[in-house]
Each structure stands twice: as C-alpha cells, then as structure tokens.
Amino acid sequence: MPEIVTLTVNPAIDIATSVERLTDTHKMRCAPARIDPGGGGINVARVVHRLGGDCLAIYLAGGPVADRLGRLLSAEGLSFVALGIEGETRENFSVTELCSHREFRFVMPGPAVSEAEWQRCLGYIDALQPAPRYLVLSGSLPLGVADDFYARVIEMAKVRGSRVVLDASGPALRAALPHAPYLIKPSLNELRQLTGRALETETDCMQTAQEIVRKGHAQVVALTLGAGGAMLVTQEDIVRSGAVATSFCSTIGAGDSFVGGMVWALNRNAGVQEAFRYGMAAAAAALSHAGTELGSAAEIKQCYGEVSLA
Template sequence: MMNIATVTLNPAFDVSFEVDRLFHTSKMRGDNERHAPGGGGINVARVFVRLGGNARCHYLAGGATGAALDRALDQHEIVRNRVAIAGETRVSTSVFERTSRREYRFVTDGPEIAEAKWRECEAAIAQAECDYLVASGSLPRGVPDDFYARIATAANNRGIRFVLDSSGRGLAGGLAAGGVFLVKPSVGELRALTGQELESEEEIAAAARAIVERGQAKYVAVTMGRDGGILASADGVIRRAAIPVEAASAVGAGDSCVAAMVYAFARGRAPADAFAFGMAGGAAAVLTPGTDLARARDIRRLYEETTGTPAP
C-alpha cells in the first residue's frame, strides 16, 4: 500500500457558494454552499486517498475554525495529526458568479505561529512513516524560511522522497538545501522565484532546468494554466498541452495535480506518465464545483483519453 504524509502549516476551512451576480454594498443571497477542509497538503491527501492510497495529514490549527477543520477532516475520513495553536485557523472563501462564470477567491494570511509550535510540528513530521512527504502551501508568519528545507533534509536522511509545492519564501527556502524529489511551481511562482519575466516557453524550460542542474530538485513540474505544463529533469524537458475542460472552479487544481503525480510515481510509473497523470488531476479538479477537488474517476478518464494508455 502506498503511504504519504502531508504537511500543511497554514490550512484553511474552505467555504464556497454561488451567486447570480456580484454587487458592492448590497446583500447578495448565495446558494450551493459547501464546506471542506483546505490547505495545500490537506487537499493533496484528500485526492491521494480518493485514488486509493493512504495519507496522514500533519497540520497546525486553532480556535473555533480549527475545530471545524478537524471535524471536516474526520468527515472525509482523513488520518490526521494536529498541532494545536493559539490563533484562529483562517477561512478561505470562493464565490462563483453565474452570469459571468467567473470565480472570486478570498484568502487571508492566517495566524502567527509561535516557535514552540512549529518545532512541535517539525518533531512530529520527523517520526512520520511514509514513502513520500509532501509539503504544500504557504509558510505562515512566525515559521522560518528554511522550515521546508529542514524537513526535506530529515526526510532524505530516512530515505523518504520529499515533494514541495509552495510559493514565495516557502518555495525559495524549501529548494535552498537541495535534494527535493519533485517541486511543482506555477509559472507565476517560478517567475517570482527567479525574478525573471520568463515570457517564452523556452525561457520557462530553461529556468526549470536550472533548478535541476543546481541539484535543488530531481523533477520540476511547471504548470501554466491554459498553456499546459513542462516537466524538467536531468533527462530533458517534457511538454504537455492543457486538457480542455469546462471550468467549474479552480480551487485545488494544483494540489490535485501534485496528488496525482505522486500517486503515479508511487505506482512505479515513468516520469512522463506521472506528469500526464498529474495534468489529468489538475484538469479534473477544474471540472468540480467549489471545494470538491479532483475525483478519481475523472482523473483516470482524462488520462486515458489523452494518452491512450491505462491509468494507474
């Protein structure tokens, strides 16, 4: 059985609903309200379990919203390891406007984390029994820039493959020590990391290859939305077109991509196949409304339709 552990330092209690049209000042009545546990690593775990793997979530949570997050994880039957904090877990809100078919997403910074709490989380992660350790999401205030690098080094020392999906200082700090098995930046995150415009596909590929050449990551999967994605490794660059689907929500598309890629790697699939399965995961997430994330049957269907080979 495939086992992963995920790390979510800045989780969120996700709320989504729909309105006919957005207005300022006036009260708007919404419907199709959904609640779900959210945050990068938690989302990865939800999709990984749907695909048939085992996942344990390590996360920081506090306050009334933290308790709601705990209950939501239990409802999804996700194995969890919570480190209790003093602050309130943030709420993430997504609103879908039916007239324009546009989605509006509101996310706050989240609470500041005391040193004792992030160290407690680090110690718990160091004992995780898994094949892959997936750190996904932003670093909250109070957590040092090198937190992801610290747990990556500990994972590598235990023969665990480390996967990183973050932004800003979390991405830069996580890559600093090297030895990352897979990193999945969006093209916007890659631009911020490099400080370059990266306007052409060739420039994007070169920036991804540079991360590999520096020994910071073995595989770099860059997602580019409607422009598809690029996978860079020591063997070269693989390009995949975006899978055309009717968009219902973009929530969790990147997390679903990571979960599908890790699942395929864990099943022994080649990098090109794992990347194709990841792209199918991201597209499948776009099909589902609100906070629903990718469904296993959609991931496998899209993979088989676009590759012509049986899904893992």
C-alpha cells in the first residue's frame, strides 16, 4: 500500500475550452476542448505522482463517465481504485473568454450517493493495509453524503496512525475540525464562510488561523490567498509567501496542486516550511496551464527556486 492515499468522493471529468467572447442566445464556436481527470483528491494524487511519489487515488464513480475517467488516469500511469456507485460521475466545464482573459467555471453538483455506498467507502478506507502514512481528503461532498463524512474518516484514520490532510469547505469542513485533522488548506473565501468573519486584513487571517491551531482543530493551517500568495500557521511559526511570478492561464487545479506539493514533501520528511514552498511551487506551475493540466516535475522544481518566504 502506498504511503500517500487520496480520497475523492465527488470526482469529475474537467472539460476546458475558449471562445472569443461570451454572448447570450447566440451560438459560440469553441476551440477544441481539453479533457482532464478532475476532483480534489485525484488532482492531488496526479501531482504526487508527477513528482515521483507513490500514491493511490481512491474515488467513488459510476456510469460511462466513470469509465472514461479511469482511462484518463490509466493514461497518466496513476494507481487508483474506483468504488462503484449507481449515479453517474459528473462533468465540469470551463470557458476562457479570449477578449478579456476571464475564466468562467461551471461546476456540476455530481450524482446522489446512497448511504450504503458512502458507508461502503468508509469500510474500504478503514480496511486499508497497512494504513497510509498520509490520507488526503479533498473536494466537495455530493448529495446524499452526510456532512460529517470527513469527520468519520478522520477518526478512523487517526486510530490507525495516519496523518489526515483536509481540503474541504462549508458544513463538511465545519464538522471535521473538532476531530483535529493534521493539516487543513482553506482558501480565504472558505475561511470567511467557516468563521463568518470578513477577514479584511492579513492580521485578521493570521489571528483566525492561529485560533484554529490553538483550539487543537489542526496542527497546520495552510491558507491560500489567491493572487496574494499563501500563509502557513503552526503552533511554532507563521510564514508568509507572495504569489510566484508565472504566466497565467487557468486557476483550475492550483489549490489541489498546492496540497499535492505539500504532501509529497512532507512524506519525504521535509519540514513544514519546505513543504509549504513545494506547495507554492506546484500551485504556480499549475497556473500556467489550460484546464486541469497540472505542472510537470521540472516546472514545479523550477518554481520552487522562486518561492520566497517571510
């Protein structure tokens, strides 16, 4: 069993294209589409794999889209286990408007998942032998999955000695925090939703992240700030990094890449600050690609040298 396992409850196939200008009612002739595997944990696993890490991606999937998703992952050489469900896996769609360089993202809700299906997933994770060193829980929960699903996984994983990395939002994040995942990676908007605070200044963000750590709800908070870079907060340190200068194409997969870079480095026994640098580098490398095409190992390592911590 690989030391890094990712779980994606609501995976997708991501379709990306572009048009000169978005207009209503008229047909818009699109550029050829780029098609990639998608979903939080799947993208994390893709980054770990590109960096040479041994990783297993576990996800729930059903219908013809699931078959295509499996073929895409096989083409990348990624190890995966698809746990079958009755509902059909979703497809997401993004369009770049060339005249403005704005990106429009259309994210589908995904299939309904029955209690029997998500309970079977819990049982599969709990039976992994040996338990993974790092278990990454990333992405949205589809209709039918209990809000405390991630909380239940965290409790099972901690008993077995796994470190849990959580990238979630809304009720799923709120329910999971009292169960103390090792690391969480909220975006600024996700942290605002979680706390109900405006978080208008960097000090506000820092103090809120410190409060999460102080309460024992996570040992590490990696807060991504979009164009503003990111912030790392632990009990011992507060580290800030501005965004890495790179050519910009798409934001899709950047946050997942951040998690993938961090987890890959942590599993190699890197310190948290070094792992944070790799997270920043992987995110920057993803930004320069269309759709959910992620950065290569060479691009990530090049960006790593450009990350500045303060």
